[in-house]
Amino acid sequence: QSQGRKLGVALVGLGSYSTYQLAPALQDTQHCYLxxxxxxxxAKEKEWADKYGIPSANIYNYENFDAIADNKDIDVVYVVLPNAMHADFCIRAAKAGKHVICEKPMAISVKECDDIINACNEAGVKLGVGYRLQSEPYTNEIKRVVREKPFGEVRYVSAEAGYRSRSNPDQWRLDKALAGGGALLNMGVYAIQGSIYGTGQNPISVSAQEFSTDPEYFKDTDESISAQFKFPNGATGNIFTSHSANVNRHYSAFDNGWLELNPANNYGPLSGRLSTGEEIKFPHESQQKLQMDDFALHVLEGAPNKAPGEMGKRDMIICEAIYQSIAEGGRTIDL
Ligand code: NDP
Incomplete structure (x- = not known):
């Protein structure tokens, strides 16, 4: 149906993720291009024009961005800005009539997620969240084992996502106004996602704790957070996220076995095993390439949206409940 047409993608915010992951991946995508x-x-205008052969008519700044509405080369706007800027640019992109990919975390509040979803619905454009793992084969294998139950019912999930960060005290990720939160909104969303696809269910309650060992460096944002979930089938879950510890692991325990990925959430290659001793192994491919092609096929052919806005909003509801639990001394919050 798409007859080989490639969607034109415009990246908004040319920081490290756009530069080192998304732009290179867009050189290999089959259904979209930069x-x-x-x-x-x-200075980046010329640099990117030269490197990727982007015509000057397709280069915008944050002030003249809304004129992108008149640009027929651009089908998809991919917002890769600091978290607190996601909502504004996603809404402006939708109003310009462009399909939207919004990086994770989708926004810094549930209210902003709703505003983005509503703007995309009103404009009749598609919306995806930059959850690259949703298009990734190791993650799909977790979903398959949970769904097909070769080891029986899932009883427990553990998901850890974090890295040690001390290099730049001035980075926006440590500034609550731009980041919205700390480790939880940055890496914690991967652990939340893991707990959900690792059980095949949304949690029904959460209790959480925050750990601070370096209040000087993390004066504005959370350093490490642990949270415990209860799931509808009686399973429990534990997540941990941090800007102080390199953690990157997924574990799901079933009645008659388990699966583990370690690493579980970096750009790959990932690695995993089952309680039978079998390795989980797939050829390595760029996760960003898979993700952007999946979104393009959603737009072009109505293929499933692997990471819709509602998923980003669901995770933000959980993040807000985690912060509420911490603020109330670890009280269990119903979801
Ligand atoms: P960077 O700090 O490397 O880049 C952010 C870019 O945003 C800047 O280079 C700049 O681009 C633009 N920007 C505009 N206003 C500001 C501002 N006030 N402060 C800082 N930057 C500003 O961040 P990342 O690329 O690492 O992250 C961007 C987004 O992507 C975040 O939401 C993050 O969570 C997400 N991300 C997702 C990943 C994933 O695996 N899915 C991995 C990494 C990040 P310019 O100079 O072009 O204006």
């Missing part, structure tokens, strides 16, 4: 950029740094 057609334009939006940047607030004038």
């Amino acid at each position: 057609a334009g950029v939006v940047t607030g740094t004038p």
Whole structure:
């Protein structure tokens, strides 16, 4: 149906993720390509134009961005800005009539997630969240084992996502106004996602604790958070996220066996095993390439949206409940 047409993608915010992951992946995608950029740094305009052959008509800044509405080369706007800027640019992109991919975390509040979803619905454009693992084969294998139950019912999940970060005290990720939160909104969303696809269910309650060992460096945002979930089938879950510890692991325990990925949530290659001793192994491919092609096929052919806005909102509801539990001394919050 798509007759080989490739969607034109414009990346908004040319920081490290756009530069080192998304733009290179867009050189290999089959159903979309890098057609334009939006940047607030004038020097990057020429740099990106030269490197990727982007015509000057497809280069925007944050002020003239809304004129992208008139640009027929751009089908998809991919927002890769600091978290607190996601909602504004996703809504402007939707109003410009462009399909939207929004990086994770989708926004910094449930209210903002609703605003993005509503803007996309009103404009009749598609919305995806940058959850690259939703398009990734190891993650699909977890979903398959949970769904097909070769080891019986799932009883417990553990998901850890974090890294040690001390390099730059001035980075936006440590600034609550731009990041919305700390480790939880940055890496914690991967652990939340893991707990959900690792059980095949949404949690029904959460209790959480915050750990601070370096209040000087983390004066504005959470350093480490642990949270415990209860699931509808009686399973329990434990997640941990941190800006102080390199943690990157998934474990699901079933009645008659288990599966584990370690690493579970970096750019790959990932690695995993089953309680039978079998290795979980797939050829390594760029997760970003898989993710953007999946989204393009959703737009072009109505293929499933692997990471819809409602999923980003669901995770933000859980993040807000985790922060509420911490603020109330670890009280169990119903979801
Ligand atoms: P960077 O700090 O490397 O880049 C952010 C870019 O946003 C800047 O380079 C700049 O681009 C633009 N920007 C505009 N206003 C500001 C501002 N006030 N402060 C800082 N930057 C600003 O961040 P990342 O690329 O690492 O992260 C961007 C988004 O992508 C985040 O939401 C993050 O969570 C997400 N991300 C997702 C990953 C994934 O695996 N899915 C991995 C990494 C990040 P310019 O100079 O062009 O204006």
